[in-house]
Amino acid sequence: MDRELFTPNRLFCPGPTPSPWHVKQAALDSDIYHRSKEFEAMVSECSTMLKPLFGTTTQPVILTSSGTGSLEAVVVNLTNSGDSVIVVVGGVFGGRWRKINEAFENKVTVVQVEYGLAPTAKQIEEAFNACPKPKAFFIQANETSTGARFDISTIAAQVRSLSPDTLMVVDAISSLGAHSLDMDKNGLDAVTAGSQKGFGVAPGLSFVALSNRSWKSLSSRSKFYFDLEKERKGQELGRTAWTPAVSLVQSLHASLTHITKIGVPQFAQHHERLAKACRAAVNALGLELFVEKNAVSNALTAIKVPANLDGSKILTTAKIRYGAIISGGQDELKGRIIRFSHLGFVSPFMLIEGLAALEFALADEGHRFNLGSGVTAAMQSLRSQL
């Protein structure tokens, strides 16, 4: 078939996620001056609509940076050089927490988690034995690089019981929207998110919510662009400290208005449905999940590449022949896993489209299965859940 006949760049990678037309279009609404009442109102409304996604009553701040900027902002604003911290490393993004903490001269104790697994209570306890009262505990809600979801509510309770003063810091960049989060109830002290994930907005904005006790114990480090206190004070009035990515804020406002209309719990439930349907497809295709059962994610499904197949070739075929961008493994997982994302504004039928493309690519690269079996299983799963 002629590749030109397939829609190119259908995103089934865990970020950037597909941006709905009305979200993209909002960025074109008009040129807008960021120091105007109308834009300040837009920023304020975004903050208000973000709160239920974070599960907090404190005000999340909006930064013009990619997600990594928000991670740096948290490290720089909550720790002082030389602080002891514990970092859960279960993939590339746990590794990023580690690298940022090391770059800013914190003493890092690592909870090394086998890729695809979740950290155990014992592993966490051992880390606190080695590092009894760390300033902060860093973890992902969803480790994007492996597709493993960590049980933040249980882990936060354990951290709190082991060391009540330790700040519980959660990178929820690829989780927010796909999984419900209750920051206040679970006593999370910092949560980060990014525009290009659950929000279906182009990359370039990130979000940080801090607990009241975090706001009261900010660091004395050198900071300027990522000075969260300055951002918070300004954003209470809708004024960002520096010129923000205006067009992305316009898109964000459209996205949040849409999510609010759907309902935050319903949006998470939608992700859960898609994830179930995707896992049903994987099973029907005779493939295995990479992530253990208790850590499967609603945001993306990680699939083991069978030993007789070349994972990179499958994904190249999906992209080049069929226009579907599906992710592979990073670093040591390169070629070994397929990461199929259903994060953000992926509709049930977009999921079907992506699975069909994956089936075509699997068939081309020599996987033996009945064509259509994955899609059929997903359709049956979706229909039974609706």
Add this chain to the structure above:
Amino acid sequence: MDRELFTPNRLFCPGPTPSPWHVKQAALDSDIYHRSKEFEAMVSECSTMLKPLFGTTTQPVILTSSGTGSLEAVVVNLTNSGDSVIVVVGGVFGGRWRKINEAFENKVTVVQVEYGLAPTAKQIEEAFNACPKPKAFFIQANETSTGARFDISTIAAQVRSLSPDTLMVVDAISSLGAHSLDMDKNGLDAVTAGSQKGFGVAPGLSFVALSNRSWKSLSSRSKFYFDLEKERKGQELGRTAWTPAVSLVQSLHASLTHITKIGVPQFAQHHERLAKACRAAVNALGLELFVEKNAVSNALTAIKVPANLDGSKILTTAKIRYGAIISGGQDELKGRIIRFSHLGFVSPFMLIEGLAALEFALADEGHRFNLGSGVTAAMQSLRSQL
């Protein structure tokens, strides 16, 4: 007249500048994965097209941040804590260089310049007497807050003769595109720029070009998000270190393609024409320039508000009644000046439109002049220059 009949949000503020339709629309081209060959090629082409704007053969790096992020990046990458630096402060943005340097614990010697004037050779010499061999000298090419343009080529030569090892650092955020810059020839060691100024792209991207000697003497400071060395190495292959603001890069590519087609010197010349025409209008309206003759800018024209008028009211009227966003003074200049921008993709007839709106607002607020005299003078000036 009914305000709804005027096009709202016509931007005559010095950033964000008006974004041409094809530049905005480029962001909608398709969802795009940032780790794809097509996106990497787009980043590489942007870098290549940026070079003649900076006047350099080294590779500018693209950051996902507002302009302030690029200023911090330069301070963090080129200085170590405790370094002595000289900062020219002739307005809010000189003040920002100062604040960032202070936030990162540099020892700052200030060249205080009266707002609207340019620093004199004597003032610069005195600063070097007080601080003989500073690590770096920080200045704006164009002080956006006052509309004063500084003569970078002359000042760079003076700095080089006073202290050859001092790094010459130029914030060209509101200058690039509007004024020709020859980074290599003038021996500039760092130049920064931002997407929402001369490029007519929405805010959210900034650019940093460093000289070869800057690249060879990077700081040992803690850094992560703004690690320029990491960005440079990746961007040689079109790979940004972190997820970039993809849609803004798409717009940037469209903008740079357009500027390249126009020609970099021709684009600066266009700005010069508009600025001349704008000054002719100011004169015809019986108003005075705020900036002294040797420091007038091609990017924006700063106008003194006559003592009998309320500057803030004029601008509110221009905005609310006539949809034209024209800037006023910041901080101590609030109410005292009008900053009318002709930066980026402002066409001759957009200039006329903006001046007409300014005339309406001036007339409403009690300024005495012949309606149309400013626009007529601008038209005559433009026509004589074409």
